[in-house]
Amino acid sequence: EDKVVQSPLSLVVHEGDTVTLNCSYEVTNFRSLLWYKQEKKAPTFLFMLTSSGIEKKSGRLSSILDKKELSSILNITATQTGDSAIYLCAVGTFNNAGNMLTFGGGTRLMVKP
């Protein structure tokens, strides 16, 4: 059974801090690893990673995939209160039914002023 685990479960930091969120996986037929940010509505896409060792960056957020270690990290530098959200990691796999997505349990980030 495909499995995605995120850590920590929750995190409280102060504005300006840097945080690192972790995602590890055990899946069959890996295709991609995706990071989402979720506030009160549907998940918002952040990054999709398919190649190991290549960092993706968007403003203060960056992410990298390590296929050897079956893991990924999401870094947020100079955190702001608007970064408070649940961050979801999902791993895409491919089988006869198509592209499947297995979610981790999420990391709840709270950024205090």
Added chain:
Amino acid sequence: DTEVTQTPKHLVMGMTNKKSLKCEQHMGHRAMYWYKQKAKKPPELMFVYSYEKLSINESVPSRFSPECPNSSLLNLHLHALQPEDSALYLCASSQRDRDSAGYTFGSGTRLTVV
């Protein structure tokens, strides 16, 4: 058009009602999905349609009935729901082929069963 559109955004229904959730995409994606998300939990897969055929049903109760009338539309028919079915229902779509790895989510329907 790079969006998945879900309607309605909010729905309140009684346990004896029949209602439907709708999902539409015009990206040519041939795989479409329904997910259910309870508060403080990650999305859970309910159904997968591949080329308009139901390919996965994750042991979902029969009070949820999916339908894929064509390659752009996905419906979820609801009947005799329970209060514990209250959740955010998310639709997603993706390419069907092996070389594509991206997903697009709709904004969701927040369902409350009273």
